[in-house]
Amino acid sequence: MSILEVKDLYFSYGQKRVLKGINLKVDKSEMIGIIGANGSGKTTLLRNISGYLKPDKGSVLIFGKNIRSLSVKERAKLIGYVPQDIIYDFEFTCYDIVMMGRIPYLRRFQSEGKEDKEIVREAMEMTNTWQFKDKPVRELSGGERQRVYIARALAQRPKILLMDEPVSHLDIKYQIEVLSIAKELSLNGILVISVLHDVNLASQFCDEIVIMREGTIMAKGEPKKVLTFENIKLAFSIDVQIFEDPITRTPYIIPSLNGKEKLKVV
């Protein structure tokens, strides 16, 4: 049974058709990066997978179950979601925020128990955020905040972690940090699907890349296979030169001014 299966998904915002026939199947836990030009439907796809949006046609199955047949709470036990724009104009501490990840498991008047507290601690230690648990979220840097929200998603004990451009606003150091944590999680049984803006970061960290173009999946597979001159030209309308990253041995893309020159690949 696949972890995630998207069947023939169509979605429109009002009159505008955004997703046109998405088909996707993921059988094992790995790190998947979704890339594509702005407006190609990346975030919309993510929100359909999470169940926040309801598709016009088609379905999303998690471990064979249609997510629409699950309650909001049941979905939250399976899927963790880290949004792109993090709201932080409130007084909650980091601990408060991560503890919210336990909401799917608590009944209305039930207080957090020992197990919940342990899970929160674990999630925060995994994301290296335990040291500022009593600090208001407002006072953190962008990268630290992002990690706190990942910790919150982790506290949900999800099987799937969805992230929407988690590192677009971060410094290099934090980009690497966050994506490393995500990679680590994917190696420990969680399917991580992240929309990424930076093609090269996707190439470095992801086991598979999904390229989206105008509401459809243009290509899916290993970075080496998928990040080709033609694909990138189609998806991003740009000519590039492709090198090999000396450390990760994955494709490294540099935009070129005219595609006629071809530098030697080292």
Added chain:
Amino acid sequence: MKAKRGFYFASAFLLLLLMMALSISAGAVKIPLQEILNVLLGKGDEVNRRIILTLRLPRVIESALVGMGLSVVGAFFQGLLRNPMADPYVLGISSGAAFGATIAIIMGLGIFGLSSMAFITALLTVFFVYTVSRTGSRLSMSTMLLAGIAISAFMSAIISLLMLLNHDQFSRIVFWTMGGFSLVSWQQVIYSSPLILIGSFVMYAFSRDVNAILTGEESAEHLGVNAELVKKIILILGSLVTASCVSVGGIIGFVGLIVPHISRLIVGPDNRVLVPFSALFGASFLTFADLLARVILKPVEMPIGIITATFGGPFFLYLLVRSKQKNEGM
């Protein structure tokens, strides 16, 4: 952390008891403490009995109830709308109630008719604002806020027009909107307490959900909170509680705005703690404000809105300064 909270709650509860005791013992008519105890124990002078049991006691209880109701709704609306300037009246409830009261006064419907009309039109106004703001399956809180402002302005204009055309009733209408508990009797307490108490308690059950919604509605849904349902429940209950409060006490400003803020400064943003604390503190605050309204210029009764505004004005400035500092610090 827990011990500190317990201390704050104990203090708030004691404060409430103190305020109520103070309020019962003071008033325009001077009644010595011994006599008050006599009355409460079933004895005492006839006139004093009437004053304490039929006038003062219900009034003290009602001001506590309304203080509690407005503060709880204020806390929840601030959370739901994610706006620190929100208060129980943002969705047009106050102007809706004033509209009903105006019509009731012009038509000469009597006391009970007035309270009922104010209650009904308050709810109808919120319902109208809600209907106008709904797009598709999701309810936009920011649209509701704007719609509430627009409809409030419109209703105020209509009320002014009605007052112009019926200027015999002008003073009555103005007096009602100014708010106050001068004519509260047990009847009002009996009618308003179930709704205020039950409404507040049921809303309290959704404190954790509103915590999540504070971090974003979409975020909240991803955490397993049915944000749409919670919004509707809080809106409905909040409106019912506010309409109850307004139909008895008129439009008393600032309570629902500043009590949650002060409470947040003391016990933090977690609604599971903030809401009950606001309830206690708000009850104390309004009971005290009512006491001041009765006693400062006795036997003249000051409109209670003046007292709450005197607290509210400087506090608003303080909030502005503080948020300015916060922004500059960032």
Added chain:
Amino acid sequence: MKRFKGIVAFLVIFALVFSLAACSTQNATKPQETAKPAEEVKTQFPLKITDFLGREVTIEKQPERIVSLVPSVTELLFAIGAGSKVVGVTDFDNYPEEVKDIPKVGGFKGPNIEAITAQKPDIIFASRLSGKEQMESLEKMGIPVVVLDAQNFDQIYQSIELLGKITGNEKKAEEVINDMKNKIKEISDKVKDLPKAKVFYLVSLDGNWTAGKGTFIDEIINLAGGENVASDVNGWVQYSIEELVKKNPDVIITSPHAGDMKDLKNMAGYKDTNAVKNDKVFVVSNDDIIVRGTNRIVLGLEEVAKFLHPEAFK
């Protein structure tokens, strides 16, 4: 820690502002200054007079086109026979009948400068509430503005006298004054030796608003052989219902727009007063005769006196 600092600062600010507010409201309920009596040098023009705000106004010639922004002044102008000279009144004017046909130049939001100037008045009578800035702009155009809103019986007589001088109807003015004084004496003679009834005036059922010292109602109650229970306060205020129960009035007087007085029987506080228990709740026929500073105040006095001491008027 930061939180506490904030709270302390806030409490200090609150205490300061609140004491200021309390002080100013205290001052606001002090009685109005009594007007200086009108002074005039000659009964010919130009006429120098002092109005009720102590302003010295020079009237160049006898006015032929009068705008009255004060309903009580309008009534008095008609009473002394100068009604035909009135060319502009407010929305609130309703007596006598003739004012229906006079153009309205002011209302709810105050006087309408354009409408006033359109009537080409040569004098304007205003009240304290008319709006200082607007009156100043009219004065700048050369139109004399006289503030004549009577706040007590003496000022009514003064108004009548002054209006008589200004319009040249001194004789009729004197008649009106004497009529008033005689009637008032007649009524007060009938009741002055009778036991005073404790009276409370209830403005409306929405809040316990009453008329304290310094209002016409207060004077009427005194002249009518009664004692205003609310004479310990000044002006129009909301009175403590507790205090009312303690004072226990024998009679409650109210106006036609106060609401349904039957409700009083069920309202806490009121229902325990002698007035409600003995069904001595009286509604005057018309507000205007008890709040307006005109000669009709005598009618109001008569009604109230009859409520309080019906035996004296059989």
